[in-house]
Amino acid sequence: MGDEVVAVSELGRRAKAASRLLAKASTADKDAALLAGADCLETDADVILAANASDVARAEAAGTSAAVVDRLRLTRARIGAMAAGLRQVAALRDPVGEVTEGWTRPNGLAITKMRVPLGVVAIIYENRPNVTSDAFGLCAKSGNAAFLRGSSAALASNIAIAALLRRGLVASGLPADALVLVTDTSHETAAEFMGLRESIDCLIPRGGPALIASVLANARVPYVIDGDGNCHVYVDASADLDEALAIVVNAKTQRPSVCNAAESLVVHAAVADAFLPRVGEALVDVELVGDDRARGRIDGMGVATDEDFGKEFLDLKLSVAVVDSLDEAIDHVNRFGSGHTEAICTRDLAAAGRFTREVDAAAVIVNASTRFTDGEEFGFGAEIGISTQKLHARGPMGLRELTTLKYVVTGAGQIRG
């Protein structure tokens, strides 16, 4: 990882070669590499901090916003958290080699389905340099080479972190190229990177709508989209309104900037009079926009257009709609939702059953906050993202979602008649 610029295709070949070795590495060796990497990060934290200081100075000189600079900035505590993350992943169960199913055919062929690494997992990400460490940890534990392309703003930080993690790999007898960082972060190489079908087995973009749009337009490699969360809470006619209010407040305000925060509230007309004024009081710091029937029940509420109903605000803003039936609620959610997380508050078993069956989303939640759609909250120990697509992985992606399955068929000379 010196100063020379290596062609991105050659970097891909190096990652691919390393992936063959990593795929057959033992769990013990992979864990040792993660622990050694964690130690290297802490031991040489000063090296990372110095590199990061130059990134931060460059960003500040360029007039970057304080919020973006904060995401870029590392501290000793943040480096400690990166190391702790690697140690946490090392403690998780290795998904590789898990036999998910097995059966024997009438002709005696024994068929098993076994989890194996994908190969090379490519991640494109934005300013946070901790993703370099977090993504590497999940990829390495699941037997995949990590082929990483961060932002140019974080380049010095990423180079420093990658060099230390590669040192940890080598110390554990694994190939350094199990982590390959792309250092040419020009726009021209982005499309080339997304087109490396020979090298990349799966691309996971971690970023905003512009990055996702670029992947949809330019990627020729298989990818998993971690997309928007335009999440709804639907308060049914039979909801416990105290419980529903607590869920709406939590889903909207506990952390408004994340994808599993609620962006829209849908209320059954039968409880709108009783419920909406309480929402107005509880969410006094939240900008509310709604349809005509919602606006009639909360003073000063703005008008919600279809564009508002379709939008992930990621802010203290909530769209509100009133519906006459469960059918109308389901139609509204399916029309405006982004397929991430949709919640219903109800005491009616049939309503809960219909909502969970008929709403088309990665996660459907009955009587709890949308904020629970998360790898840690689901018990996966860590997550690489939350898929909003239907193929391969849907919802929070942990180590298992970084694997594929292979059929292993064992016979005794069978031929086909």
Add this chain to the structure above:
Amino acid sequence: MGDEVVAVSELGRRAKAASRLLAKASTADKDAALLAGADCLETDADVILAANASDVARAEAAGTSAAVVDRLRLTRARIGAMAAGLRQVAALRDPVGEVTEGWTRPNGLAITKMRVPLGVVAIIYENRPNVTSDAFGLCAKSGNAAFLRGSSAALASNIAIAALLRRGLVASGLPADALVLVTDTSHETAAEFMGLRESIDCLIPRGGPALIASVLANARVPYVIDGDGNCHVYVDASADLDEALAIVVNAKTQRPSVCNAAESLVVHAAVADAFLPRVGEALVDVELVGDDRARGRIDGMGVATDEDFGKEFLDLKLSVAVVDSLDEAIDHVNRFGSGHTEAICTRDLAAAGRFTREVDAAAVIVNASTRFTDGEEFGFGAEIGISTQKLHARGPMGLRELTTLKYVVTGAGQIRG
């Protein structure tokens, strides 16, 4: 399905609307539609045969090859086989609603993972009109609307078949648009079809390399590639040579035109003298090409270039390589294979273990013919194709591979702290 040409985007919207209804249809209703469709095909076989006769006449007038015309031609027996296929799929277990996993979190949240339909499954296919019926059957049983685009050569046949299957849907109370056939089969609409992200949840192309290349270049919808099968049989130093010979002959000659036929033989040097002359005798009708060491052991064998080793012949032709070790065999297979099916003949447990772990393919087979990689042979009852990609589905795709998973989370008012 009249004569008017409807825009492909509007057809997509119709399929999407129907998919919402089909997703919540009962197994009994879906099965009734398949059985009714099967009856319609047989009752009105004359209508199909008349339409097909016009397709065949058009193809013959255009000088189409006899082999292609044969794929296009329907007979009463072939229509009977289509109907039987629908009845067979109706008898399979419905994958929708299967709970694949479930657990409870410390906070009491109950999480289950449930199989649900993908939504709209699009299939692009070539001349065989029976795919219209076969693909519809698998899509409908798994709760998906089928959005079908066959070739222009089979258009009249496909229109007749689709109309009858739609009649079966309506007779069973399901929406006719659970099967939507694209009747504008011009080249211009192909790219538009592959770009309908609002409508298509999964595209499965069924055709040759030109179609696959077009999908890779043009598709903006999620897809599953049913690609080449450059399948190898590796005969290890410890193989039972009688058994290995039977497997090689079966894998190469039992049906050479299909993707799970063997295209390449790799032999360990320790048994090359004993084995290769027997291969030459047993495969006297097969054109053999090989590397220098193979050619020294079989008279008259041609030279195999790297291009030959990388090629799916789909014919009575086989490439042959001699290797000095299991490592070399694995490297050769991973270099030239297409990730479909790879077999080893061995009596050595460690060799079988290493081959199955380290070879990167959808199916790895020990001591049996490569021809077994098939939905029916694996026990799935039917298959929509064989995926050579790693995401979503890998290997034979049955009904389950036409579904996605949804997290259903049930709480009692939990909010996130």
